Amino acid sequence: MKYKDEIEEVYRFFTEVGIINQLISTKLETLLPDRMTATQFGILGHLVRRPDGETPLQLSKAFQIPKTSMTHMLAGLETKALITLEPNPSDKRSKIARSTSRGEQFLNESMQRMSKALQPVLDDLGHEPFANSLTHLTRIRETLDKERD
Amino acid sequence: MKYKDEIEEVYRFFTEVGIINQLISTKLETLLPDRMTATQFGILGHLVRRPDGETPLQLSKAFQIPKTSMTHMLAGLETKALITLEPNPSDKRSKIARSTSRGEQFLNESMQRMSKALQPVLDDLGHEPFANSLTHLTRIRETLDKERD
């Protein structure tokens, strides 16, 4: 395969990723109350799966979001009482974000609605395209992450 | 495979897509002048490949972006003289957005820089993960798009 074609291919890959991201965020956000963001929802899910919580900086690294944006998002989640923000005992500069039980419940309910909304897509495609691409996506994400300055 | 696991899998798929999108947008945006957005860049690329141009509405559908956001983005691209916005001869309500030669040149230069920046990733992974997932991504995108209300 020609070098130029490879670049084209990678470019199309990123375009598809961008559009899928757009489609799914929009769909998700119509199912979420207020003006809750898909990213906020992702953060909540991340925290629910980690009962010990994480620091804002860890979260901003995990989601590749500027820490100044993370401050804002976490504040929003705290206002909705979906997470708590406590001082980090092992570092006075830092904090620990944890999901509340209300947060977990909210996540589960939303996931439920999202699954329902995606059912037609799953019926149509089956899970194979997701499973098959997931391996590659993970590899790509890891490499992009590692290679980042 | 259990139903619940399938949901988990789809959820992880979307999470990976979100993070890759974030990583690549951020990387691209550091290579772009001013505060030009990755999406703006995508739109420019779209227009460069379509010499007849497209209407704002076509663009907002193609990228799944609200048309009100599209107005804003196109205005920005026009200010930078990377595109033109002309009245649509076949519909007085409408407009046609076209890339300028300056726009095309700018795109090519930026693509060049982006390719260079991504070279380590390609060296590391090869193009296979991109090629292999691209087919699936396209199918998924098409289905999501079709199933959208």
Place this chain on the structure above:
DNA sequence: CTCCATTAGTACGATATCGCACTATATAAT
């Protein structure tokens, strides 16, 4: 032709995003 429902684009306002600069704490160097 007239009426009316639909469509393309935008103005506006609310909120989100994020770069820069700053404070407080932590860590390393001497």
Place this chain on the structure above:
DNA sequence: ATTATATAGTGCGATATCGTACTAATGGAG
């Protein structure tokens, strides 16, 4: 211990995003 450097989080200001409501133009029904 003292000083210098790095790190965690935030305030602020500039800009981006997008929902609502609007105007102008279109196209279909009678």
